[in-house]
Amino acid sequence: MARTAPKVDRLADEGEAMTDALATVLSVAEEKGTVTWSDVSDDLTSGEWGRLIESGLLIDADGEGFVVDDPEGVREALEESDPEPAEDDDDGGWSTWDKLAGLATLGLFAGYSLTSVRDAIGGVIDIGLGPLAEILPFYVVILVLAVFTGTTSSILQDQLMDMDGMQDSQEQIKDIQNRLEDAKERGDDEAVERIEQEQMEAMTEQMGSMFAMFRPMVWIMLINIPVFLWIYWMVFGTGMTVEAPVMTFPILGEVQSWQEGVAGPMQAWIVWYFLCSISFTQIIRKALNVETSPTAS
Incomplete structure (x- = not known):
């Protein structure tokens, strides 16, 4: 799917722990067909598990666990993700x-x-x-x-x-807003707090993109x-x-x-x-x- 790579990249920006969590879930899902919290609770924190669900990469399989959306795309994105920070970030x-x-x-x-x-x-x-x-x-x-x-x-x-980067930034903000609304509707205060923090970081990055214009x-x-x-x-x-x-x-x-x-x-x-x-x-x-x-x- 066309949207898989940006989702994985955003997780990669949150740190190596999130990409490791995604890789673990992908491995279990490919081995068993589906993955549940009990399958990965020894390797993931509850926050990481919740974040994978919020990202849209882990979707419900009709109550029988979860499956990875577009596993092939996730695997390719994980292989291509670059953990090194960009040298020019501070200067836009x-x-x-x-x-x-x-x-x-x-x-x-x-x-x-x-x-x-x-x-x-x-x-x-x-x-x-x-x-x-x-x-x-x-x-x-x-x-x-x-x-x-x-x-x-x-x-x-x-x-x-960088028009692609500006478009990705806009899509990221829109995705965060949608996830924030969903978290508020289901009354998940922990998720709301985490997404609001992510929103602040994304807004800061967007300001850097505007400076680069x-x-x-x-x-x-x-x-x-x-x-x-x-x-x-x-x-x-x-x-x-x-x-x-x-x-x-x-x-x-x-x-x-x-x-x-x-x-x-x-x-x-x-x-x-x-x-x-x-x-x-x-x-x-x-x-x-x-x-x-x-x-x-």
């Missing part, structure tokens, strides 16, 4: 390079307020993009850059965001901010002039200057960049089948 999956990228991104933000930083970044980027701006109309250059940033953003999100954003901004600052530098910092009209916007009509406000305080160059970026990013994500949120189970 952030490597040293991710942290350095984050610091560099914070430094790039200074370009929005400090002219000297913006001019330095614009001058360096212009070495590569300057020839392009001489060949193509500026609105086409912005279009090309919007496609570039949309493509890199989509690829980085696809490669750095910012990891691709750091790399995206590391690429997008210099591009955006170069466009700003071209429009304001180099005295660039474009013969009027600059271009014709849908609904808004002809725009005489890239600095002209076309949507309240939003200037023409910003509006054109975001229109291109949003439109092409959606197309690119569809083409590359990039998911930016967990799929519904």
Whole structure:
């Protein structure tokens, strides 16, 4: 069954004692067909026995004991389970390079307020993009850059965001809530206390997963901010002039200057960049089948 491996993994996260208990129950069930508490009471605690039932891996066999649900899947999951803790858990999956990228991104933000930083970044980027701006109309250059940033953003999100892990985390929370409701309905106070503790731990892990979602954003901004600052530098910092009209916007009509406000305080160059970026990013994500949120189970 597709849900067996995540259930075994959650037991493995609780410690080696739980996987040993599951292995013991599996062995007895395969030997005798069913397993009862008296069969394993010498090897398991009552808490471990109850936890196996709550997990859904041990199910009632019509009053004749219990059987292991999907024994083959349980056996494979036990063999594949890794008892070693993940090295990056404390940092939400952030490597040293991710942290350095984050610091560099914070430094790039200074370009929005400090002219000297913006001019330095614009001058360096212009070495590569300057020839392009001489060949193509500026609105086409912005279009090309919007496609570039949309493509890199989509690829980085696809490669750095753990959608499977986020989906597993959501399913785990839902499973815990269902087991908690069942325990409350049958009045099992001991199980309620144990499941509530498990719920708190799962919520803590989910917070770590949410922190890891910012990891691709750091790399995206590391690429997008210099591009955006170069466009700003071209429009304001180099005295660039474009013969009027600059271009014709849908609904808004002809725009005489890239600095002209076309949507309240939003200037023409910003509006054109975001229109291109949003439109092409959606197309690119569809083409590359990039998911930016967990799929519904």
